[in-house]
Amino acid sequence: MMNDKITTFLNSGLLNKYLIGQTTTSETLEAEHFIAEYPAVQKAYEVLQNKLEFTAQLNAEKAPQSILEDVLNTIEEKPVVTLKSKRTKKWYSLAIAASLAALLFAGSSAYLFNQNNKLSDENQIIVDEIFDLRSDIADNNNTLHQLLEQFKQLNNPETxxxxxxxxxxxxxxxxxxxxxxxxxxxxxxxxxxxxxxxxxxxxxxxxxxxxxxxxxxxxxxxxxxxxxxxxxxxxxxxxxxxxxxxxxxxxxxxxxxxxxxxxxx
Structure with a gap:
């Protein structure tokens, strides 16, 4: 069962920030410590990596040529803003991508957390059922023992x-x-x-x-x-x-x- 320390870490979103390179030096050390120390965190990290790769492949679709032409025509007719440099454009694009990635992985982390809680609840139900079954077996064994003792008494020549x-x-x-x-x-x-x-x-x-x-x-x-x-x-x-x-x-x-x-x- 996942302990409170791991649950708090997964719920903090720090793993998501580390995956997209948005952590500070101390946060990076903390994230790497948890990944190396706790198998559950390492597994969650691997799942997030797979989800990122899958999402990137899923969304890597070429835009229709007609959309590109419409955008170019609009820019030629009404330029909305003039970017000062390629560096500014690159930074803006990266900011949007980072925001989308953060939202994606925040949702993924919450999903994993809920799945883990659900699995823990199911495990507890199974444990309770096993306990009840063992209790029933013990009761049946006790009843059988009493019946055997009674049978012995009935067949005793002194009875x-x-x-x-x-x-x-x-x-x-x-x-x-x-x-x-x-x-x-x-x-x-x-x-x-x-x-x-x-x-x-x-x-x-x-x-x-x-x-x-x-x-x-x-x-x-x-x-x-x-x-x-x-x-x-x-x-x-x-x-x-x-x-x-x-x-x-x-x-x-x-x-x-x-x-x-x-x-x-």
Whole structure:
């Protein structure tokens, strides 16, 4: 990416002045220093040289003879001014040429500057897209790693499978819990949940000897294998209907699904 020092130099027009021989001694040294020191400036200088040569060739067309005759006739009839010397005429022509060249190269420099900025913007877009792609790859690799870990847990001989089916209050409810007491891992697969009013949710609990432990709220959006907190010495699992947002204490209503665990056998 072009640094500020190079950008300021290219935008100053000094390179254009140097190309047409209009720089002072100090400006000449500065221009030659930048050309020798920075490849980007050297490249811009070469482009300007090529543009000058191309423009000169493009405009080097012979004027029609009729135009020349008209001009001569006009001069003979009404001489506008008498030039004092050939040197004055030459200086005047060079001044016009220098002015035109300065305008041409000022435009060329601005064009190059804009093109460089455009290229820098495009490069930044590509960098951002590569970064996003790498981020997506990392996320996919992380998801794949989690799936492999879950697959290993499901196929572990120490993992017990428990199917919780709903009672008459939730006939279509079905979830599957996978518990490995040796690895202290618990997972649940939400297969189906009957629809509830907007102010109610399903909540799963672990039953201990003297209390119920909240393991989280279940949702249709969670219809995938996911980890839940492992509870040491749990006697069973149950699913109840609670107020929206969940509850820290299980309702006194009969659970809609429950099952005993064999972890202590």
């Amino acid at each position: 017990e499978k428990y199917v919780l089916k709903g009672n008459t209050r939730a006939k279509n409810l079905k979830t599957v819990a996978y518990i490995n007491p040796k690895e202290k891992k618990s997972m649940i697969d939400v297969i189906s949940l009957p629809q509830l009013p907007d102010d109610k949710v399903y909540q799963i609990w672990a039953e201990l000897q003297d209390k119920m432990v909240n393991l989280g709220v279940l949702s249709e959006a969670d219809r995938r294998l996911q980890e839940i907190p492992y509870t040491q010495d749990a006697l069973g699992l149950s699913i109840s209907i609670e107020p929206k947002g969940g509850s820290q204490v299980r309702s006194k209503d009969t659970p809609v699904a429950e099952i005993s665990l064999k972890l202590n056998e």
